[in-house]
Amino acid sequence: MAIFNIKKKEIECKIVYYGPGRSGKTTNMEYLYKTYKKQVVGEMVSVDTEGDRTLFFDFLPMGLGQIKGFDIRVQVYTVPGQVQYSSTRKLVLKGVDGVIFVADSLAVRREKNMLSLKDLQHNLKEYGINILKIPLIMQHNKRDLAEQGLPLMSIEQMERDLNRQLKVPSFSASAITGDGVGATLKECLKLTLLSFKKQFKSG
Amino acid sequence: MNIAKKIKILLQEAELYHSQGLLNEAMEKYNNAKELIQSNEQLKTNQNLINGISKKILALKEDINKIEKAPKKPEISGKMQDLIKKMVSFSPDKNEDLKALDGAIALAKFGQIKRAISEFNELIKTDSLRIVAAKNMLRCHMALSSMDEAVAQYEQWTSDQRFSTIQLDKLRVFLENILKKEGVEKKLPKREPPKDSIDQDQVEGPDVEEDADIIDINSMGITIYRGPNKGQVVEFKVKFQLGNKVSLLIPIRDKDLIDVFKVGDIINDIQYYSAAALYRGSGTVTSVKEIKIGPLRGDYCVDIKILLK
Ligand SMILES: Nc1nc2c(ncn2[C@@H]2O[C@H](COP(=O)(O)OP(=O)(O)OP(=O)(O)O)[C@@H](O)[C@H]2O)c(=O)[nH]1
Ligand SMILES: [Mg+2]
Numbered sequence: 165m166a167i168f169n170i171k172k173k174e175i176e177c178k179i180v181y182y183g184p185g186r187s188g189k190t191t192n193m194e195y196l197y198k199t200y201k202k203q204v205v206g207e208m209v210s211v212d213t214e215g216d217r218t219l220f221f222d223f224l225p226m227g228l229g230q231i232k233g234f235d236i237r238v239q240v241y242t243v244p245g246q247v248q249y250s251s252t253r254k255l256v257l258k259g260v261d262g263v264i265f266v267a268d269s270l271a272v273r274r275e276k277n278m279l280s281l282k283d284l285q286h287n288l289k290e291y292g293i294n295i296l297k298i299p300l301i302m303q304h305n306k307r308d309l310a311e312q313g314l315p316l317m318s319i320e321q322m323e324r325d326l327n328r329q330l331k332v333p334s335f336s337a338s339a340i341t342g343d344g345v346g347a348t349l350k351e352c353l354k355l356t357l358l359s360f361k362k363q364f365k366s367g
Numbered sequence: 368m369n370i371a372k373k374i375k376i377l378l379q380e381a382e383l384y385h386s387q388g389l390l391n392e393a394m395e396k397y398n399n400a401k402e403l404i405q406s407n408e409q410l411k412t413n414q415n416l417i418n419g420i421s422k423k424i425l426a427l428k429e430d431i432n433k434i435e436k437a438p439k440k441p442e443i444s445g446k447m448q449d450l451i452k453k454m455v456s457f458s459p460d461k462n463e464d465l466k467a468l469d470g471a472i473a474l475a476k477f478g479q480i481k482r483a484i485s486e487f488n489e490l491i492k493t494d495s496l497r498i499v500a501a502k503n504m505l506r507c508h509m510a511l512s513s514m515d516e517a518v519a520q521y522e523q524w525t526s527d528q529r530f531s532t533i534q535l536d537k538l539r540v541f542l543e544n545i546l547k548k549e550g551v552e553k554k555l556p557k558r559e560p561p562k563d564s565i566d567q568d569q570v571e572g573p574d575v576e577e578d579a580d581i582i583d584i585n586s587m588g589i590t591i592y593r594g595p596n597k598g599q600v601v602e603f604k605v606k607f608q609l610g611n612k613v614s615l616l617i618p619i620r621d622k623d624l625i626d627v628f629k630v631g632d633i634i635n636d637i638q639y640y641s642a643a644a645l646y647r648g649s650g651t652v653t654s655v656k657e658i659k660i661g662p663l664r665g666d667y668c669v670d671i672k673i674l675l676k
Contacts, residue, residue: 166459167457167458167459168459176457178457185388186387186388186389209446209447209450211443211447213434213437213438213441214433214434214436214437215388215430215433215434215437216388217388217434219441220443220447220451220477221454223450223454239454239457241454247605247606247607247608248583248585248605248608249583250583250608250609251476251583252476252477252583255454255455255473255476255477256454258454258455258457258458258469259455259457259458270384270387270389270392272384272389272392272395272662273389273392274660275660279607282609283607283609286609286610290610309383312379312383313376313379314380314383315380
């Protein structure tokens with residue numbers, strides 16, 4: 165639910181990184197914070213618990229400069245992935261404009277990815293949002309681990325598991341090396357801004 | 368592949384999962400490695416190898432423990448609390464009062480109870496939010512397990528002219544009910560209606576409704592109602608929660624427990640534990656299924672639709 169401030173000529177929107185625990189949501193954001201210094205307009209804020217797990221959320225404010233005379237501001241959040249924080253995830257999703265689903269490529273996390281996607285669908289529904297309608301990007305993270313000989317799922321399998329019905333744009337990534345991190349966010353922002361344009365036209 | 372190599376791969380995998388914080392996955396790999404060793408006559412006596420793995424498992428257990436013991440909703444800085452408010456009030460069309468209410472409720476949900484109480488106390492000044500803010504304030508006191516505070520707060524309101532008699536009645540019933548849930552039967556004082564003046568309560572604006580939100584449930588205590596363990600209270604960890612539906616995981620070795628649950632059962636008197644408080648309620652068993660894939664294969668998943676009192 166972006167905020168259009170006509171007087172200040174400003175559009176503010178909210179992007180949320182979703183996904184199972186330990187899939188790399190916080191690492192994605194840390195990479196953005198380190199790399200896109202020009203676009204980052206404040207500190208990255210995190211509330212962690214034991215073992216670096218996100219407890220409440222991470223937050224990063226970004227600015228994308230001007231589009232058609234409007235200043236584009238983006239609030240980026242990550243949710244805590246551990247199963248027991250379902251209602252926290254719901255709170256973080258409030259007013260979301262675009263979602264990035266960070267899936268874990270490790271074969272041992274296959275089921276967790278699917279459960280988390282279901283949880284996303286459910287929480288969006290609680291706000292009256294259809295998962296098929298909201299700007300959503302799929303990220304297959306931790307691809308770098310293949311080099312260490314670990315059992316990763318193939319992209320085809322992950323697409324079958326997670327993206328067969330959604331058919332949203334997807335990216336391979338390694339949040340640690342930064343591969344695919346920027347591309348994922350850019351695509352999400354593109355879809356999100358596009359959806360505003362549509363809303364404007366119809367509304 | 369020879370067995371030594373298999374074990375080496377398992378151990379490497381375990382190590383990496385551990386470093387990624389995937390602790391259960393790491394544990395499983397260590398256990399697999401241990402099983403392989405035990406099944407091999409030569410390796411079975413290799414004390415070095417066995418000790419090495421035992422040490423790793425111990426370190427892993429320590430990490431698992433630390434995570435389980437970590438505070439669930441620690442107090443955070445004022446700046447972070449402000450951010451929570453900002454995060455949930457991100458919406459163009461709500462009025463400022465409702466945004467402030469959302470912010471305060473979110474603070475309470477994030478366990479920032481003291482700050483939430485002071486925000487609700489402010490919101491009481493707004494006519495349309497008075498009741499909902501007051502109810503939430505009482506809940507916050509209860510969450511801090513200060514039942515006495517809640518009662519004292521209510522008593523104070525009885526002489527606070529901002530509250531109408533009808534509003535006070537609503538709050539009294541509300542508080543008596545939560546006290547009852549905690550096992551306390553207590554009659555709270557009512558305000559004496561003013562003797563001569565016309566009752567101002569006849570003219571009352573609408574109150575803001577609350578949305579009944581379900582809380583995060585970490586575990587639940589169920590009194591076993593069937594089979595050899597009947598009457599025993601067993602605590603189950605909640606593995607997954609979707610709104611008011613929770614899934615329990617029961618390992619196949621507890622077959623007795625699995626057999627208790629049949630689809631359609633209505634279970635009375637369940638204790639639901641969340642990070643902040645204990646709730647009592649009931650539930651309906653909606654599915655009992657064997658897990659067919661993944662590391663938990665063979666175990667059972669029991670879904671329960673919960674109903675809080
Ligand atoms: N090799 C590798 N490790 C990664 C990658 N992304 C994340 N990790 C590691 O995975 C672990 C978890 O990463 P986080 O970013 O904290 O995961 P999260 O999704 O924020 O986890 P929660 O906050 O618990 O939901 C950390 O040890 C990271 O270093 C990746 O692309 N490659
Ligand atoms: Mg995180």
